[in-house]
Amino acid sequence: MRPRSAPNYLAGYPPALAESIIELIETNRLADILRSKYPAAHDARTDKALYDYVLALKNDFLKNAPQLSKVAYDSTLKILRQALGTHTTIARIQGGKLKAKREIRIASIFREMPEAFLRMIVVHELAHLKEREHDKAFYQLCRHMEADYHQLELELRAYLAYLAAGGKALWSPAAVDVP
Numbered sequence: 001m002r003p004r005s006a007p008n009y010l011a012g013y014p015p016a017l018a019e020s021i022i023e024l025i026e027t028n029r030l031a032d033i034l035r036s037k038y039p040a041a042h043d044a045r046t047d048k049a050l051y052d053y054v055l056a057l058k059n060d061f062l063k064n065a066p067q068l069s070k071v072a073y074d075s076t077l078k079i080l081r082q083a084l085g086t087h088t089t090i091a092r093i094q095g096g097k098l099k100a101k102r103e104i105r106i107a108s109i110f111r112e113m114p115e116a117f118l119r120m121i122v123v124h125e126l127a128h129l130k131e132r133e134h135d136k137a138f139y140q141l142c143r144h145m146e147a148d149y150h151q152l153e154l155e156l157r158a159y160l161a162y163l164a165a166g167g168k169a170l171w172s173p174a175a176v177d178v179p
Helices: 015-026 030-037 047-061 108-112 115-127 136-145 149-164
Strands: 070-074 085-094 097-107
Touching: 015 030, 015 149, 030 149, 047 070, 047 115, 047 136, 070 108, 085 115, 097 108, 097 115, 108 115, 115 136, 115 149, 136 149
Parallel strands: 070 097
Antiparallel strands: 085 097
């Protein structure tokens, strides 16, 4: 793995916390901790299954939010936009009216992650239906939809730092031990 440094994924966290995560990565203990806490990946592997998953969460928590026209995995997200998920609104004129289509795109890396990590990123993108900015109201909405939002975000960032340091994917089909 790469030499000791604080990956961008841990920027904004207290230095002591980032340092402890880096130490877990360097001593090869982070992978074991994450695999024991999250033993399996989710089942929403297709765009249709992802759409159903997102719609169920939206209907549970944001009944009055605008309808989503598209939800999909996007393999270019992390590379092009340096993002793990996006929420976009596409406005167009139809007749004399202005129509808006809303889309959520989730980075393809989430196809092979635990359901908790997928839920965290979906909750984040759904919160943008109501709150545009990453402010106090936004994070309150995220915590309303997922009580462990901040812990899951930290664990996801730790996993991404592990991958950036050269670690192998933990929940890909090749990583799963077959007896």
